[in-house]
Amino acid sequence: MCIRDRYLSALFAVLCLGMVSGCASLNQDECLNANWFTLGYVDGANGVLATRVGDYQSDCAAFNVTPDFESYERGHDKGAREYCSPLNGFKHGRRGNDYNGICPEEVKGPYLKALSKGKDHYRALELVREAEINLSQVESNIAHIHDEIAKKEAIIVE
Numbered sequence: 119m120c121i122r123d124r125y126l127s128a129l130f131a132v133l134c135l136g137m138v139s140g141c142a143s144l145n146q147d148e149c150l151n152a153n154w155f156t157l158g159y160v161d162g163a164n165g166v167l168a169t170r171v172g173d174y175q176s177d178c179a180a181f182n183v184t185p186d187f188e189s190y191e192r193g194h195d196k197g198a199r200e201y202c203s204p205l206n207g208f209k210h211g212r213r214g215n216d217y218n219g220i221c222p223e224e225v226k227g228p229y230l231k232a233l234s235k236g237k238d239h240y241r242a243l244e245l246v247r248e249a250e251i252n253l254s255q256v257e258s259n260i261a262h263i264h265d266e267i268a269k270k271e272a273i274i275v276e
Contacts, residue, residue, distance in 0.1 A: 149178035154186040155193035162197025165210075165220055199225055204232035211236020 144152065152174075161170050171190045178185060202221035207229040214237065221229050 144174055144177040146181045149174075149181045149183040152178075152183075152185070154189040158190035158193030158195075159197040160193075162194040162220070163200050164197070165201050165218065167218060167220055168194045168198075195222060198222060202226065202229040204228045207232030208236040208239075212239050214240045 157174065158168070158171070161168070168191060171185055171187060171194075174185050174190075198220050199222060202225040211233040215233075217230060217233060
């Protein structure tokens, strides 16, 4: 593959990434010129389930275009394997995300283990945030009580 072809493939992947990150809608030109492997790869790498190809099928049916399901699935599997890394699992868990069922069996175990550790981290941070809020409320109550004591002492002294 020459440099120009690599550049065009990379450019198409970036365009696909932008396109599928929002919605699954494809126009006529995109349906006619789709690289189904790349669309599948981008969807998988972004954690989008392979059922997204059904949306593409609906979009492209209006233009008498049928997705290349085999190419899409191969691309999706490759992208999903990247998405399902233990590092991503930890990141997703740390954000409080749940597992959506995307990972191929071969990488599912390590991903889920890391996701669980990330969720533990997320829950611990939530407990710290709650404790900080409670502490702030207690400090506010103490300050209010000190103010009330000062007012009553001032009355007594008069």
